[in-house]
Amino acid sequence: MRIVAKIGTASITDDNGAIDVAAISRLADEVATLRGRGDEVVIVSSGAVAAGVAALGMPSRPADMATIQAVSAVGQSRLVEAYNVEFARHGLVGAQLLVDPFDFVYREQYLHLRQTMKRLLELGVVPVVNENDAIANDELRYGDNDRIAALIANSVGADVLVLLTDMDGVFTADPRRDSTATLIPFVRSDDPLLSISADAGGSGRGSGGMASKLTSARMASWSGIRSVIARASRPGVLAGSAQNELVGTTFEPHTRTLSARKLWIAFAADIAGSIVVDDGARRALTDRPNSLLPAGVVRVEGAFETGHVVRIVDGTGEEFGRGISSMSAGTVTAAVGRRTSELPDGRSHVIHRDDLVIV
Numbered sequence: 001m002r003i004v005a006k007i008g009t010a011s012i013t014d015d016n017g018a019i020d021v022a023a024i025s026r027l028a029d030e031v032a033t034l035r036g037r038g039d040e041v042v043i044v045s046s047g048a049v050a051a052g053v054a055a056l057g058m059p060s061r062p063a064d065m066a067t068i069q070a071v072s073a074v075g076q077s078r079l080v081e082a083y084n085v086e087f088a089r090h091g092l093v094g095a096q097l098l099v100d101p102f103d104f105v106y107r108e109q110y111l112h113l114r115q116t117m118k119r120l121l122e123l124g125v126v127p128v129v130n131e132n133d134a135i136a137n138d139e140l141r142y143g144d145n146d147r148i149a150a151l152i153a154n155s156v157g158a159d160v161l162v163l164l165t166d167m168d169g170v171f172t173a174d175p176r177r178d179s180t181a182t183l184i185p186f187v188r189s190d191d192p193l194l195s196i197s198a199d200a201g202g203s204g205r206g207s208g209g210m211a212s213k214l215t216s217a218r219m220a221s222w223s224g225i226r227s228v229i230a231r232a233s234r235p236g237v238l239a240g241s242a243q244n245e246l247v248g249t250t251f252e253p254h255t256r257t258l259s260a261r262k263l264w265i266a267f268a269a270d271i272a273g274s275i276v277v278d279d280g281a282r283r284a285l286t287d288r289p290n291s292l293l294p295a296g297v298v299r300v301e302g303a304f305e306t307g308h309v310v311r312i313v314d315g316t317g318e319e320f321g322r323g324i325s326s327m328s329a330g331t332v333t334a335a336v337g338r339r340t341s342e343l344p345d346g347r348s349h350v351i352h353r354d355d356l357v358i359v
Helices: 021-036 046-053 065-088 109-122 144-156 209-221 235-244 260-268 277-288 331-333
Strands: 002-007 040-045 094-099 126-131 160-165 226-231 249-251 269-276 298-302 309-313 318-324 357-359
Touching: 002 021, 002 144, 002 235, 021 040, 021 065, 021 235, 040 065, 040 109, 040 144, 046 065, 065 126, 094 109, 109 126, 109 144, 109 260, 109 318, 126 144, 144 160, 144 209, 144 235, 144 260, 144 331, 160 209, 160 235, 209 249, 209 260, 260 318, 260 357, 269 277, 277 318, 277 357, 298 331
Parallel strands: 002 040, 002 160, 040 126, 094 126, 160 226, 269 309
Antiparallel strands: 226 249, 269 298, 309 318, 318 357
16 A cells, blocks of 8 residues: 655644654654555655754744745755654665655656656655755745645555644534534545635644645545545554544545646646636536637636636636636737637637646
8 A cells, every 4th residue: 555644844843843853753653564564655744944943043934935945944954864763763764855846747747756756665765755945936835735745645646645733633613712623534525625614724833724634635535545634643543544444534535536737737736817708618618628718718817927827717706617828818818709710829729628627
């Protein structure tokens, strides 16, 4: 069995943001148990920024991008060092992999990443994955490592994705504020998943929260992968998740699956604007795989450029799809309602069907 486990900042750092060696030791013990059964494990680990803040003696997480990137570089080396020490107790070898969301978008990059991941697993190595925060072009986005974990699970063909957090799972309400909140043990694939109430709040030391984990669980479900949200400190949480025990909240895999590229389009990409289409275009896009043509566009919203991801909405404002635009907002506006033969530059579509996801 192949397991991808993502652990959040709050679960592997103390209240001061320093690396909690005991927490990493427990995780290494869990990994060793799975490896002893012949299972393969990939760890997606947050905590680099928090560890860097603690190492540099900063009073709080910095706000400016340059400092965040510098601090993450300081913390990343310490984070991986802690993993290597704890893995070595069990005779295991760890490997650092720093990735960017675009590693899942461009096919050549995606194939290189997948090949490296699979070869590491064949060699018996435990990959430790994190976003390459130190040289990221954009600001650290909320929940990136949760989404990256789902994309990693998709790329390596994982059997289960385990999202380890400081909560027991998903509740009917926030148990920190509502004493009547109860744990939701199982979510079926036909549940919208993101309709479950969750806020973006977390510990304050990381960049995620329960909402980002629900997005990750939905991504895993649309990859045909079972996922679990559970407390990191629960004894046997990884083995229990692998054996399909109810150790937290389990999400059923969907019967429809998406490629890593389309998962990124649907759930992980920043949205630059919206394209409003008429009812005929909505039917054409949802009934069968089709590209979005200018004739079905009503108007655009936002100042997006070619290659940006946009929402596709109907006349009521309901979003039903997302895609990578083949035109800028200005070009789409100039082409609204026109037939392909009437376009001066010969472009036949606003969004190609290979770059479009119905959600």
